[in-house]
Amino acid sequence: MAARHSAEAFFLASAPGERFCLYHAPLGACRGALVYLHPFAEEMNKSRRMAALQARALADAGYGVLQIDLHGCGDSDGDLGDARWEQWHDDIAAARAWLAARTGRPAGLWGLRLGALLALDHAQRHPIPLLLLWQPVLKGEAYLTQFLRLLVAAGMLDEGAPAAGTRELRAVLESGRALEVAGYQLAPELAAAIDALDAARLAPACPVHWFELVAADDRPVPPAAARVAQQWGTQVRKVAGAPFWSTQEIAECPALIGATCAALESTS
Numbered sequence: 619m620a621a622r623h624s625a626e627a628f629f630l631a632s633a634p635g636e637r638f639c640l641y642h643a644p645l646g647a648c649r650g651a652l653v654y655l656h657p658f659a660e661e662m663n664k665s666r667r668m669a670a671l672q673a674r675a676l677a678d679a680g681y682g683v684l685q686i687d688l689h690g691c692g693d694s695d696g697d698l699g700d701a702r703w704e705q706w707h708d709d710i711a712a713a714r715a716w717l718a719a720r721t722g723r724p725a726g727l728w729g730l731r732l733g734a735l736l737a738l739d740h741a742q743r744h745p746i747p748l749l750l751l752w753q754p755v756l757k758g759e760a761y762l763t764q765f766l767r768l769l770v771a772a773g774m775l776d777e778g779a780p781a782a783g784t785r786e787l788r789a790v791l792e793s794g795r796a797l798e799v800a801g802y803q804l805a806p807e808l809a810a811a812i813d814a815l816d817a818a819r820l821a822p823a824c825p826v827h828w829f830e831l832v833a834a835d836d837r838p839v840p841p842a843a844a845r846v847a848q849q850w851g852t853q854v855r856k857v858a859g860a861p862f863w864s865t866q867e868i869a870e871c872p873a874l875i876g877a878t879c880a881a882l883e884s885t886s
Contacts, residue, residue, distance in 0.1 A: 653725050665731075684716065701805065702808055751829065821850045832857070
């Protein structure tokens with residue numbers, strides 16, 4: 619077997635500024651290419667280890683994988699308060715072009731949580747050969763509400779803070795003012811873009827591998843995921859494991875890594 623290479627770290631130009639990337643070169647002949655789209659805010663940090671483990675496993679299986687920190691995220695230029703949904707689409711286009719040029723293969727998208735919803739939205743705008751979805755956010759409105767609840771909870775712990783619920787926080791965003799939620803600046807433009815997205819209306823035209831983590835093997839796929847998959851006419855694969863993007867400690871799910879590689883193997 620060929621020697622395993624370390625990931626190649628570099629900065630990719632995507633105005634404004636540059637995006638931090640990690641490229642995992644395929645072992646042997648390239649069988650495909652995937653750009654990884656990370657989740658939002660703290661979920662991104664909690665997921666870094668699993669993303670790296672999966673990227674290495676896919677590279678060992680012959681896939682070129684590019685991990686990109688989107689504008690305002692991770693080690694890329696800008697702060698999250700500068701981030702805009704349309705700019706993220708530009709980042710994806712730049713990443714896919716770079717990866718296609720490097721591997722000679724059209725680049726698919728692999729997204730986790732909000733990154734999966736972003737991948738679905740991108741696939742509505744551009745031809746994508748393959749989508750790999752890990753626990754996709756299905757309704758942007760519900761996800762944004764859940765995120766804003768972090769600020770509501772923080773306010774409950776602050777005796778001097780005025781009481782505010784998600785409705786009041788949404789009103790702040792709608793007035794054009796940003797919010798700081800759990801240490802992350804949320805711009806009203808980004809919030810509005812997330813709020814408008816619904817996976818049920820984003821049925822992809824390409825092959826899809828969709829994975830959902832469940833607490834145990836005998837637990838069913840979440841009903842909301844099952845409904846959307848039925849609308850799309852596709853299948854959801856379930857894997858037992860901890861929701862590593864939200865666990866208190868950094869967690870791994872080896873079964874998900876193995877199932878993902880097996881799914882791609884079956885369609886390559």
